Amino acid sequence: MPAAEFALARPTTDRLVVQLGGPWTMSGGIPDAAPLEQALGSGAPPRTIGFEAAGLGEWDSALLIFLTRLAELSGTRGVTVDRSGLPEGVQRLLSLAEAVPERQGARGGGGAPPFLARVGLAAQSAAATAGEFVSFLGLLAIAFAALARRRARFRWSDLLLFIQQAGADALPIVTLIAFLVGVIMAFVGAIQLQKFGAAIFIADLVGIAVVREMGALMTGIVMAGRTGAAFAAQLGTMKVTQEIDALTTMGIDPLEFLVLPRALALMLMMPLLALYANLIGVIGGAVIAAGMLDIGPQIYFRELVRAVSLTDLLGGVFKASVYGVLIAIAGCLRGMQSGSSASAVGDAATSAVVTGIVLIVCACGLFAVLFYVLGI
């Protein structure tokens, strides 16, 4: 396959002629401009550069790139380029590309800022995030106050829909996760307890761990990934389609109309889901107890009821409702903050899950300390 080529001729000392030959296509590659640079940099540089295109075959942007490089090389050396020898199409495209001067400052960035500046920016953005979170919490509290005064504007049918989405629709995944958590804890515990011949305490171990901590925690993490992300994506998309603007200019507070029913649904459903997860987790433990340790369901549940107090249960359910609030806030906040593009909605959903899980785990740690201090 013939390649793009050029030769240099010097009819007079003042004039350099570039003779273009062969096909100049991007698939064939762009020839190196080094010989040209040499000719321009030599002891007696030419004043003008001309072209001969008699041998030129087909051409595309490859030729234009080469000519742009040439223009830059000659521009820095004060050599004028005479384009009259080029095909007419090439001349027109080049003048089109030069028609609008480069906008000052249009090239973004200017490199990454230095390390210290990045640390500072990160700290500022973390502080801003915390501020946004607190102010969103405040706005949400105001919306709930409006709800208590029966003046909140939202559709009850929306609330019922979200209750279904955040409640009944979540049962299969919560069942799976809670059952497996119960099984895993019982399995790990069974091996240790067998060594001491204290196999019956498997019920205490699984019961207390699931009811006090894991039921609420695992439900929270599942719901953050499932419903928190969905809320963020829904609200973010509404931002893109200007639905949120439309609500605002209609005089309807989007926080009341969109966020309130979502938050309310999650707050109502999380304790119920956690109760359900407790039951399923305990059953998971019972399966291992019966299968590995030959402890029948009756004995298992009698021991369980003895070990787990009502306080444990209520504590777990209380945690679950707090996690529900946190997930709803994280999801709705990220959704409302979303930018107006497809990728921004994706970022909002991701960020909602991350924020939700971080908040849940932090709250879980806080509760552990708090409950210990209070002696619960």
Next chain:
Amino acid sequence: MATNGTPASPAGTAPRIAVRDLTMAFGSFVLMRDLTFTVQSRDIFIIMGGSGCGKSTLLRHLIGLIEPAKGDIAYDGHSFTRASSLEREQTLRRLGILYQSGALFSSMTLAENVGLPLGEFTRLTAAEVREVAALKLALVGLKGFEDFYPSQISGGMQKRAGLARAMALDPDILFFDEPSAGLDPISSRLLDELILELRDSLGATIVVVTHELASIFAIGNNCIFLDVDSRTAIAHGDPKALRDHSDQPAVRRFLRRGAEETEAPPHG
């Protein structure tokens, strides 16, 4: 009565919209500065300019979605920028806004979309709300589509449904953000005719953001031209007069699709 865009208003009546020294900025980046213009009652006022010059941003300032960096926006002589949130809500209820994409609530049917402001802000019963919603949909040519969801109808129909929702509360002022964007020439012409019809029958004042020349000349009787290079408005007035007699070459070029001056200006 066509006004010629001079900031002065007829004695005794405050202009529908009065914008004074408005500066639009994002942080330290100033998009447009020192915008001063008035919109009279029953005007069809066009906000025009090249792409990215801040036409839609100006509209978002007018309806309170963005706070001005400086300056004041007043409706009927009452400042909107400095109003309390309650007063703002009352002003907003007199405005109807058609967003670029229609901005219909995707989880609601067309009738529910149009009926939402009616249900929230009037004492109509549910059945009456539905009747009014059906009427508004019929006005924009969507009779029989009451129970469709926005995703089930075409883009042009979504836009018309958005207009029906904007008209739900019989607003005094209607805002249109790029009404003809994404519409074929015939639909866009029909929408223009609908806009004229709304002005004449409802007596509404209409503000349109657009750069469609055909629309500008067909419906506009007053306009403001935002210039991206000087970052301010460089022309006000009747678009047809500006096309023929503006002292700003950029405005004449824009209104003639870039055609040169040699073309004989069509008088009349």
